[in-house]
Amino acid sequence: MGALDKGNFDLELEDSLKLGLIKLGLxxxxxxxxxxxxxxxxxxGLGEDINREGLKKTPLRVAKAFREGTTGYKQNIRDIVQGALFPEAGVDKRLGHAGGAGGLVIVRDLDHFSYCESCLLPFQVKCHVGYVPSGQQVVGLSKLSRVVDVFAKRLQDPQRLADEVCSALHHGIRPAGVAVVAECHHIHFPNLESLFLDSKPEGWIKVLVSSGSGVFEDDGASIWSEFLGLLKCRDLTPDKFRKRNSADHWCPSQATSCTKIPASLGSVNLGMVSAVASIIRSLGEDPLRKELVGTPARFVRWIMNFQNSNLEMKLNGFLSYKPETPGSNGEAKFSKKLHYELGLPFWSQCEHHLLPFHGVVHIGYFFGEGVNPIGKYLLQSIVHFYGFKLQVQERLTRQIAETLAPLLGGDIMVVAEASHTCMISRGIEKFGSSTATIAVLGRFSTDSGARALFLESLPSTNNF
Known part of the structure; x- marks a missing residue:
């Protein structure tokens, strides 16, 4: 295979990881x-073998992701803005009209990601920035996104992120006023004890925050109406903004259901907590800062959900399950028809980057007439069993199919659809992307018509 043999490939993969760190000087x-x-x-602490394939390079990949995702601590706003201020005749300190000299300038839908200071998980940010120029100068539009990125690439809280962007732009370009609206999406923390009771568990938690300076400092100022008027197609209205200094925690790790450790997980591993605190220090932050004091323990609570064999479930019990077959001779008729169960939710943790991914699993199978289809509870249990581990989606899909095959007669097709936070964070930053994987066994592996029939039954929109 020459340059494509396994030895060379592994070496090139490791070199590419190191190259990314070299470019960042890290x-x-x-x-x-x-x-x-x-x-x-x-x-x-999760009971994993750090030398097994799939995990050998995980420490380096995680280090690279954290260092890339917190480069904002080393960047200077003045260096970004000062070289991008351009003279514009007719722009002065008077407040003009939208579209005219001195009027409102808005850049919408700036997609970024940040790390939540409460739990260290990435969250998605869609930012809308507006300002009213003054002093006969305007700023290059791309610099507005650059400024957002500087503050997003830190351990953050949505309100502080909006406030810091607003303050930096106000002092950097000296406008008549700055307005910032941020839509932030954080992955939900599933409550293991209630997953089976909630048929449609929440995938993402959304919060809207705003910040204003100068002519935007008063939330009731008429210019806010103009700003939001240009955003109303995005369903953003003042009544939906999170109130400043709200006592409600936006991060699900601080919700009541997540503050206690389930009995099945035992007590918090202090060695793991200390390890997370050292990561925070390595990023240039102080783990004793008020907002970060409980972060190491909250991150450990999250990741312990994916402890090897942590879910109290015995596959031996599943494998001994025998579908009920009515009839005097106990045999099913030869003819079979397609059954399917759609939209079984799951959460998992990518073993390559220790970042969560979540989505839904669709299961299709052929069953003989007179045989009762397998219950949804059992299917969901198997999905959760393989989901709550360090995983890759391809393996998750295959394991579900292989486990169900002996229970369902061997003719089975599994489709998993998921959103991966590693796709919004790190260097890739592909917002809105999702991944689909398929595993087929038995009749589905040879019958394209059967595969097409099942795929036609899948929902056309993502429900995760």
Whole structure:
């Protein structure tokens, strides 16, 4: 295979990871090595073999993701803005009209990601930034996105993110006023004890925040109506904004259902908590800062959901299940028809980057007439069993199919659809993307018509 043989491929893969760190000037930094050491502690705390394939390079990948995702601490707003201020005749300190000299300028739908300071998980940010120019100068539009990125690439809270962007732009370009609206989406923390009771568990939690300066400082100012008027097609109205200093925590890790550790998980591993605190220090933050004091324990609570064999479920009990077959001779008729169960939710943790992904599983199978289809509860239990582990989606899909095959006569097709936070964070930043994987066994592996019949039954829109 030459350059494509496994040895060369593995070497090139490792080199590419290191190259990314070299470009950022991070490869040789002690802080990167400290994060790698901390990740190994976390993996061992989960009962994993840090030398198995799939996990060998995970510490380096996680370190790279964290360092890339927090580069904002090293960037200077003045350097970004000062070189992008352009003279514009007719723009002065007077407040003009939209579309005229001195009028409102808005850049919408700026997609970024940040790390939640409460739990260290990435969250998605869609930002809308507006300002009223003054002093006969305007700023390059791309710099508005750059400024958002500087503050997003830190451990953040949505309201503080909006406030810091607003303040930085106000002092950097000296406009008559700045307005910032941020839509933030955080992955939900599933409550393991209630997953089976909730047929449609929430995938993402959304919060809307705003910040204003100058002519936008008063929330009731008429210019806010103009700003929001240009955003109303996005269903953004003042009544939907989170109130400043609200006592409600936006991060689901601080919800009542998540503050206690389920009995099945035992007590918090102090070694893992210390490891997370060292990651925070390596990023240039103070783990003793008020907002970060409980973060290491909250992150450990999250990741312990995916402890190896943590879910109290015995597959032996599933495999001994025998579908009820009515009739005097107990045999099913030869003819079969398609049954399916759609939209079974799952959560999992990517073993390559220790980042969550979640979605739905669709299961199709052929069953003989007179045989009762398998119950949804059992199917959902198997999906959760394989979901709550360090996983990759391809393996998850295959494992579900292989486990169900002996229960369902061997003719089975499984489709998993998921949203991966590793696709919105890290360098890729592909917002709105989703991944679909398929596993087929028995008749589905040879009958394209059967596969097409099942695929036609799938919902046309993502429900996750």
């Amino acid at each position: 490869e040789e930094e002690p802080r990167t090595a400290q994060i790698e050491d901390a990740v190994r502690v976390l993996l061992q």
